[in-house]
Structures are given as structure tokens and as C-alpha cells.
Amino acid sequence: MKKNEKLLKNYIPIQPRQSMGAVIHNGKRAVVCFPAESVESKEINLLMKNCDRIILAMPWKEIVSLNLNRFRFYNGRYIPIDFSENGSAGKKAEFIRRLVRKEVKSGEVVYPGNIFVEEAKEGGVLERPFFGEAAMDFAKLSNHERFAVYGFLMNENGEYADIEFAERFAKENGLAFLSIQEIISRRLKEEKLVRRVVEATLPTKFYGTFRAVGYETPLGEIVALVRGEDLHDVPVRIHSECLTGDIFHSLRCDCGEQLEKALKKIDRENKGVLIYMRGHEGRGIGLLNKLMAYRLQEEGKDTVEANLELGFPSDMRSYGIAAQILLDLGVRRVRLMTNNPEKIEELRAYGFEVVREPIEVEPSRENFIYLKTKKEKMGHMICIND
Numbered sequence: 001m002k003k004n005e006k007l008l009k010n011y012i013p014i015q016p017r018q019s020m021g022a023v024i025h026n027g028k029r030a031v032v033c034f035p036a037e038s039v040e041s042k043e044i045n046l047l048m049k050n051c052d053r054i055i056l057a058m059p060w061k062e063i064v065s066l067n068l069n070r071f072r073f074y075n076g077r078y079i080p081i082d083f084s085e086n087g088s089a090g091k092k093a094e095f096i097r098r099l100v101r102k103e104v105k106s107g108e109v110v111y112p113g114n115i116f117v118e119e120a121k122e123g124g125v126l127e128r129p130f131f132g133e134a135a136m137d138f139a140k141l142s143n144h145e146r147f148a149v150y151g152f153l154m155n156e157n158g159e160y161a162d163i164e165f166a167e168r169f170a171k172e173n174g175l176a177f178l179s180i181q182e183i184i185s186r187r188l189k190e191e192k193l194v195r196r197v198v199e200a201t202l203p204t205k206f207y208g209t210f211r212a213v214g215y216e217t218p219l220g221e222i223v224a225l226v227r228g229e230d231l232h233d234v235p236v237r238i239h240s241e242c243l244t245g246d247i248f249h250s251l252r253c254d255c256g257e258q259l260e261k262a263l264k265k266i267d268r269e270n271k272g273v274l275i276y277m278r279g280h281e282g283r284g285i286g287l288l289n290k291l292m293a294y295r296l297q298e299e300g301k302d303t304v305e306a307n308l309e310l311g312f313p314s315d316m317r318s319y320g321i322a323a324q325i326l327l328d329l330g331v332r333r334v335r336l337m338t339n340n341p342e343k344i345e346e347l348r349a350y351g352f353e354v355v356r357e358p359i360e361v362e363p364s365r366e367n368f369i370y371l372k373t374k375k376e377k378m379g380h381m382i383c384i385n386d
Helices: 003-011 041-050 060-065 089-100 131-141 163-172 180-190 243-247 255-269 287-298 303-309 320-329 341-349 368-378
Strands: 022-025 030-035 054-058 078-083 109-119 148-152 176-179 195-204 208-217 220-227 233-240 272-277 333-337 353-357
Touching: 022 131, 022 163, 022 180, 030 041, 030 131, 030 163, 041 054, 041 089, 041 148, 054 089, 054 131, 060 109, 078 089, 089 109, 131 148, 131 180, 163 176, 176 180, 180 341, 208 320, 220 255, 220 320, 233 255, 243 255, 255 272, 255 333, 272 320, 287 303, 303 368, 320 341, 333 341, 341 353
Parallel strands: 022 176, 054 109, 233 272, 233 333, 333 353
Antiparallel strands: 022 030, 030 148, 054 148, 078 109, 195 208, 208 220, 220 272
């Protein structure tokens, strides 16, 4: 028996199934999902009748290889496309199958449409614990390519379905029923995306001495600065790499000041962890693209609009790698220094008890619009007075 087949038997209750699909929930909401590579008209029809929309989850490199990033992300998250002929369930299913097999010509793609392409992390729920990643993991464990089609399940009243309704729906339609947390737990038993490589002493000029713990990860080499031995309950900062702010003390963002505040707090308490997230430059788009975004901001766009104009989602970061580093270090209860609610949500999905500790800086003339945009468009918990 192949490894994936063995894992899948653990995920899915033994029962007759009409199709290889699943209902996956996070304790609050649920989605219906199928492997995109083999999706049929009856499955698309099930999504169209019972879900809010049809979402196609795929890794960023595949979005780029299919040239879908030439279209703008809708609402900062989805690229709405469709097939040029008509919108029947059969045509949509065929279009999705051909698209993920790279058999679709550019002229066959209509924009905007009613199939919402979503950038999901290639590492699945071990990289980001959201529905797109969970659906892709399910597809892979079903021995399909890592593409998935899914939609948020609705009840008879047109509201998002609760877990009781979702479990009943799964049973009635012969679908597996499982949680994102189950997928995370079972995958962590079989694999890790981080590997501890080295540990060394790092004395610093302003913040005392740390243990520098180096990891190999899919994002590249990442270092965690650690203070103290008992790390069960400590202040933690997961800091996104920002060359311009951290090194050159740019006034366009608050990154450098946040880094300094976090290190000072860990030094004062003489315990804590700071994970420096390589690969997060420009909210995941890279240094040169970030500089291009700066140019667009100088022309009047805000930081979210600039990312979208360049063909990226508003934020490509994820924190599953950081979560695995914290687990490796023995951290369980996190006093997270952040203003970003997504960091809190992701860490809780990995089983951490998280208490937020604000880490705000005084707005300046240069970064006021940037901070205001993060608050109003990205939901960051920042106190700003106009």
C-alpha cells in the first residue's frame, strides 16, 4: 500500500462513497472539495447548488506557469476566470481539468468569470492552515496532483453551514468528513517542513546575547533568536524580512521599529523567541517587486493596490513554517507581539494558545498612509488618529 493511500484511510471513514470528495471544516465553517484533476460535472453541480462559489486552489508557481497572474486578483485574494464557451457544469468541469493539465489556450480563458483561482501554499496545511491548502492536501492524499476545487458550504437558508449541518451533508452525499486540525496533526506525524541544522551563541550590540538556531525550510534558511531555557510561555515575534526597514531604517514602513521593540522586550524579560522570516519581503513578493510597488505608491496607489497592480495577491505570507519552528523549540503558549490578526489565527490553528501583545509605533508623515491602509484594508489592529 502506498504511503498516501495509508494516510487517506486514516483520514476517511470506511464507507461507500459516490465520489472522491470531502467536507472539511475548521470548527466554524466547512467547505466541500474535490481533486481538480478529475472533477466531473456532477461534482461541479454539487458545488454550484450548495456552495457560495467555485474556488480553484493551486500553488503560486502553477498560477504563474499558466499565466493567470496576468489577470488582477479580485478582493486581494481570487482571480475570477471562466471558460469562453458557456457556464454549464459540464463545461466548467472540463475547463478545470484541462486548465490544471495545462491544455487550455489563453483565448479560452474569460476574465472576469465565476471560477475563483486562489493562491494556496505548496506545503499545504503545514505551510498555511486554511481551506485551500487543506483541499490541496486532500487531493494529494487521494493520489491526484495538488490542485483542488472547493466551495464554502451553505445551508437551506443561504447562510454558511454550521458543523452539524456539514457533517450531515457529508454523510448524505457520501463524502469524507474531517477537520483542518486533523490533517495538520496527521501530517505532522509523518513529515516536517523544517529541519534544525545548527545552534550558536550570538552576542548583540544592543539586545544582549541569544542562541541563534538555524533551520532549513522551503522558504530558505531561517534563524530563530532564542533567550531562556524554559520556553513554554514566552514573548514571541514572528518578523517578516524587510531589508529597507530593518537594515536601512526606511521611514516608509514600521518594520524596523517593530523589530527593535521586539528585541528590547525579549531582552528586558530575559526570555523569548524572535523568528526572522526570510522570504517575506514585501509581504512575500520579493525585494525588487517591493521597490516596484513603492514606485506605484509614489504615483498614488496604496500598498495593497500596488501589489495587486503588479499581479500579486495583497499578502502572500504564511506562518506555518514559524509554527513548526516554535514547536521544535518547545514553545506552547505564545505571547505574540503582533498587530496582524492572521498570525494569531494561523498559530491557533496549529494548537498554540495565543495571547496578543500589541507592537505599535508612532505614525510619521512618511508611513501614515501605509499604516492606515494596513488597518482599513488588511484588518491590522493599529490605533491611528487622522
